[in-house]
Amino acid sequence: MSPPRLPRRLIAAAHLAGSATLVVGTFLPWLYSGQRGLDIYELGQAAHRLEIVEERWLIAPIAFVPLILVLSLLARWAGRRMLTHVLGLFAAGYTAAGALALRGTGLPSGRGIDAALLGSSVIAVGAVAELIFTTTRHRQSPAATAAPRRRAAPEPPRSKIS
Numbered sequence: 001m002s003p004p005r006l007p008r009r010l011i012a013a014a015h016l017a018g019s020a021t022l023v024v025g026t027f028l029p030w031l032y033s034g035q036r037g038l039d040i041y042e043l044g045q046a047a048h049r050l051e052i053v054e055e056r057w058l059i060a061p062i063a064f065v066p067l068i069l070v071l072s073l074l075a076r077w078a079g080r081r082m083l084t085h086v087l088g089l090f091a092a093g094y095t096a097a098g099a100l101a102l103r104g105t106g107l108p109s110g111r112g113i114d115a116a117l118l119g120s121s122v123i124a125v126g127a128v129a130e131l132i133f134t135t136t137r138h139r140q141s142p143a144a145t146a147a148p149r150r151r152a153a154p155e156p157p158r159s160k161i162s
Contacts (some may be wrong), residue, residue, distance in 0.1 A: 007085035008134055012076055014126040015088060019069040022119025026065060029110030037110050040098065045075060062098065065091045085127045091147055 003104075029037025040045065044059040046052075074089035099113045 008130070010147055011126050011130045011134065014129075015076060016073060018119045018122030018126060019073060019088065020090070021122065022092060022116055023066045023069060025112050025115025025117075025119055026062070026095065028075055028112030028115055030042070030099070030112040030116075032108045032110060037112075039112055040095075040116070043102075061094055065095055081130065087129070088123045092123040096120035097145070 002142050012026050026040045028039060030040050030043055040062050043140060044062050047059060059121045068091040070089050072084050072091070075081075075083040103109055103113055
């Protein structure tokens with residue numbers, strides 16, 4: 001029995017909702033410094049200035065997460081599902097890894113981490129759902145799909161006339 005099919009529009013809507021939630025989450029406070037909340041972009045700049053993270057390339061991609069998600073949505077619109085998932089899962093995975101790392105520090109965290117993790121989860125679940133529920137079955141060879149041949153009627157036994 002094959003799994004039930006989900007409409008692609010439902011999965012596209014989930015991808016859009018997850019992307020929007022993730023982007024909004026990056027602008028919400030992730031950590032607090034005194035009374036001031038810091039979003040992920042401000043945290044990246046502070047980490048670089050304070051030399052907590054010496055390698056700028058480790059934190060630079062966060063600035064491109066909204067752009068990557070927009071590109072993934074454009075890829076979906078253009079019908080490029082694989083590119084959609086590669087871009088979306090990269091942005092979701094990168095942001096979720098940062099959110100989980102900051103959550104594990106024990107510092108007072110804001111709602112941005114929760115929103116980013118929720119958006120990342122929705123993107124990941126949508127990608128897996130699309131792979132499971134909307135993939136077409138592998139095409140079989142024409143011989144496998146052709147109607148079976150009828151067997152010829154057995155030949156009557158030949159008489160042995162000498």
